[in-house]
Amino acid sequence: MLYRSRFAFVVVTACAAVGLHVTATPALTIIPTFDTTITTNSNATYFESQINSAISAIDSYIANPVTVDITFEGVNYGLGSNSLDDGTGLSYSAYVSALKNHQRLSAADDSALITLPTSFPVPGDTPTNPNQEIGLGSPLARALGIAFNGPVGGTVYANLGSMMLPQYSTAQNDYRYSMQSVVAHEIDEILGIGGDGSSLSTIYYGYSGTLTNANVGPLDLFRYSSDGVRSFTTASNATAYFSINGGKTNLVNFNQNPNGDYGDWTGTSQVQNWSGTPGRVLNLGANEMTALDVVGWNLTPLGTALETGQPVPEPATMAILLCGGLPLLARRKRS
């Protein structure tokens, strides 16, 4: 509720004050802290600019007025990883209620919500634990208005020795990774998609039966093996995919390799692919936007353009969209 009225105020004020030449008001604010492992590196300026690029992109795609504090650390293992400062478990019904009542509902949300039953699990689904909770990281909990007093944010770890550098030759960079893309992947996870959007990693490798104790992550609710059949197996020979219409449409396959995150993608190179893509600078795309949207975030016009595959609006066009969209938003108000 607070968000809607704030949005309306911002739009009206912006349009009245500066005509059509306004940009969307970015509402997500990620505040970076650079650890000394980065600030003392000989390529600190470059790494910090790459991290800032990833942050400003994500800030421009998400509309929720949430502040997320993220510390960035350089490490010499893996490629990228992250830890959340805090999180909370929420009953399934409370989570769905928050999705319905604390979001600005997009077309993707409308589709996704229809697929979420009033109680979970439904007969035939695994897990079958009636006390199943949905595990939410602190940023997503804050976005959904869940009472939460802990710190909102986390830490991103990046292997500095594996990253592309501007002073390297093409050949040297071809087997290294884009700092911006790796950091975007990890920030996504702190926001509740990718690895941190799934709780399947809490189940031992090869498990294919019924979950009894583990929580389910928000993204696991949209994980299917076929039309109408959710998948919670960690079997490496299984196929699971992300779908927001009950399994009818496969948007992208989820990773089933136990060496990676079950909430990450596999297949065509994308930011959220579990194993990263050397030699390429990847930007966030439709699948990452859709995932962020349906787990509870609101997208800006820029984020929605990315989600729906529409051309990214220029600032002037965007202002028209913002102004023109206002009556529609007002009509879409829900209890």
Ligand SMILES: [Zn+2]
């Ligand atoms: Zn991941």
